[in-house]
Amino acid sequence: MSSRVLAVWCPDWPAVAAAAAADLPPTEPVAVVSGNRVTACSAVARAEGVGRGLRRREAQGRCPRLHVLTADPARDARMFEPVAAAVDAAAPGVEVLRPGLLVLAARGVARYFGSEEVAAERLIDQVSATGVECQIGAADELSTAVIAARYAALVQVGGGARFLAPLPVAELAAEPSLSGPGREALVDLLHRLGLRTVGDFAALTPVAVLSRFGVDAAVAHRCARGEPERPPSGRPLPPDLEVELRCDPPVDRVDAAAFAGRALAERLHARLSAASVACTRLAVHASTAHGEHLSRIWRCGEPLTPDGTADRVRWQLDGWLTGRSEAKPSSGIELLRLEPVEVVAAGALQLGLWGGVGAEDERARRALVRVQGLLGGDAVRVGVLSGGRGPGERVTVVPLGDEVVPVDDPTAPWPGRLPEPAPAAVLAAPPPVVLDDAEGNPVTVTDRGEFASRPVRLRWENRSWEVLGCAGPWSVDERWWDPGAARRVARAQVLLGWGDGVGESAPRALLVQFDGNGWRVEGAYE
Numbered sequence: 001m002s003s004r005v006l007a008v009w010c011p012d013w014p015a016v017a018a019a020a021a022a023d024l025p026p027t028e029p030v031a032v033v034s035g036n037r038v039t040a041c042s043a044v045a046r047a048e049g050v051g052r053g054l055r056r057r058e059a060q061g062r063c064p065r066l067h068v069l070t071a072d073p074a075r076d077a078r079m080f081e082p083v084a085a086a087v088d089a090a091a092p093g094v095e096v097l098r099p100g101l102l103v104l105a106a107r108g109v110a111r112y113f114g115s116e117e118v119a120a121e122r123l124i125d126q127v128s129a130t131g132v133e134c135q136i137g138a139a140d141e142l143s144t145a146v147i148a149a150r151y152a153a154l155v156q157v158g159g160g161a162r163f164l165a166p167l168p169v170a171e172l173a174a175e176p177s178l179s180g181p182g183r184e185a186l187v188d189l190l191h192r193l194g195l196r197t198v199g200d201f202a203a204l205t206p207v208a209v210l211s212r213f214g215v216d217a218a219v220a221h222r223c224a225r226g227e228p229e230r231p232p233s234g235r236p237l238p239p240d241l242e243v244e245l246r247c248d249p250p251v252d253r254v255d256a257a258a259f260a261g262r263a264l265a266e267r268l269h270a271r272l273s274a275a276s277v278a279c280t281r282l283a284v285h286a287s288t289a290h291g292e293h294l295s296r297i298w299r300c301g302e303p304l305t306p307d308g309t310a311d312r313v314r315w316q317l318d319g320w321l322t323g324r325s326e327a328k329p330s331s332g333i334e335l336l337r338l339e340p341v342e343v344v345a346a347g348a349l350q351l352g353l354w355g356g357v358g359a360e361d362e363r364a365r366r367a368l369v370r371v372q373g374l375l376g377g378d379a380v381r382v383g384v385l386s387g388g389r390g391p392g393e394r395v396t397v398v399p400l401g402d403e404v405v406p407v408d409d410p411t412a413p414w415p416g417r418l419p420e421p422a423p424a425a426v427l428a429a430p431p432p433v434v435l436d437d438a439e440g441n442p443v444t445v446t447d448r449g450e451f452a453s454r455p456v457r458l459r460w461e462n463r464s465w466e467v468l469g470c471a472g473p474w475s476v477d478e479r480w481w482d483p484g485a486a487r488r489v490a491r492a493q494v495l496l497g498w499g500d501g502v503g504e505s506a507p508r509a510l511l512v513q514f515d516g517n518g519w520r521v522e523g524a525y526e
Helices: 014-021 043-047 056-062 073-090 108-114 116-128 142-150 160-164 170-171 183-192 196-204 206-212 215-224 254-274 307-321 361-375
Strands: 005-009 030-034 035-041 067-070 095-098 103-107 135-141 245-250 278-286 294-301 333-345 382-387 395-399 430-434 456-461 463-478 489-501 510-514 517-523
Touching: 005 108, 005 116, 005 142, 005 382, 014 030, 014 067, 014 073, 014 183, 030 056, 035 056, 056 278, 056 517, 073 103, 073 116, 073 135, 095 215, 103 108, 103 116, 103 142, 108 116, 116 135, 116 170, 142 160, 170 183, 170 196, 170 215, 183 215, 196 215, 206 215, 245 254, 254 307, 254 333, 278 307, 294 307, 294 395, 294 463
Parallel strands: 030 067, 095 294
Antiparallel strands: 005 103, 005 135, 030 035, 095 103, 245 333, 278 294, 278 333, 382 395, 430 456, 430 517, 456 463, 463 489, 489 510, 510 517
8 A cells, every 4th residue: 555646636726726816706707718728717617618728719709707817827836835735734745746736645644544535535624724626536556546536536456447447548638747748649549549448548568559659658558557657766866966045135025036946946957967867856945034944845747847847946936925825934035945856867858959958949049040141041941830631731841030830720620631640751752653453453543532443552663562451542622612723632541561572672651642643652651
């Protein structure tokens, strides 16, 4: 039972925090908006048809009395500090995953209160005393406990996989603090492949998941199987990683505290970089002029960057200095200290193209601007995801420094769009090929968007390969109403076998396009 985890989840926390900051009663519908889209909403708003992902205007159309508030992570953290302090008062050792969600080891609190059930009731009472509703989940693994909290379930020892199996596969992406940036796309792909439940995904072999879907999918797969995603770090902490800053005079304003926190975060990451490690759990400590000591641990799904560390320090100091909890200091902060609690090898931090994070990006940008000054503005271009049906159409290239705006909206519906995964290489000048059927006749696409006959061989110049399988075709009939701009094509994916000649090789899978005059190779898969 030593590895059991309790998770305390406050539903719709961004909306709850925004409503509390605006002094709105719980009976009023509230939506939090970022980038003109709803990112969180209250239960009252959800009952009126408002949901995540809706555009602001559509949400207001569904609920005319909706209170629309702007997303503010600092506000969310500041309003969550009284909740964290209340839980910490009953069960020390809480770790904040994000504002609205915290976890703690179940062993100590269960022994103190007698059982996990009683402990969960006491923690709910503690949170309720702050005027906030919460749900408790418990399980052997952290991610399972977080998902269990969404269902207010205490999972039996060893029952994580059984609990998760019937749940929708979308639950693997429901908590962003425990998943990578591509988790939602992974869930969408699994759903289209027919893997609708967590149990369906867990039934796949780990080797197949890692080789087909990537590293984050392997992490999600371990979660689906009830296995530890990130076991406790066996790596000893290198010496002298802690950094501290004495504030003279003591800091009692949020802006001054944020400035001090950013400077301290940069010093911390300089030491982490020198030790070739990255931080995944960070303790923020503060001492006041009256001898008060404050502490909070932040746990992260991925290694912290300097900006991520600075944000969490700023959020925590904001919560301490302006919050309404009993932990609010009676005087200014005299000493600020950052302590890495858990570290991993620096390779776990995915660096950018320029080999680092932070100032390296700015130096690279200045170098590219200088190239533009020598060769012209169009000499350096950057890509942005655009709308379209073919892989080449989905990339808009704009000069560096111009507004990064795609030619077409990538979020708009694109009937006939090629499904994922995208080809690893897209050919600028698609070469012609021939698909033959079993009789040796060229394969075409009918007016109904189907193969006229089954392709069994692909010929490319003087070489040919057996077609082991194919998917599609996906037909596109664009601007059919305009004879001058009408375009009708069909795309298909073909899996190739061995070539005719000794030593012949080719990509094992190709994306081919039929335009009425024949087939061309549009892309290649690895």
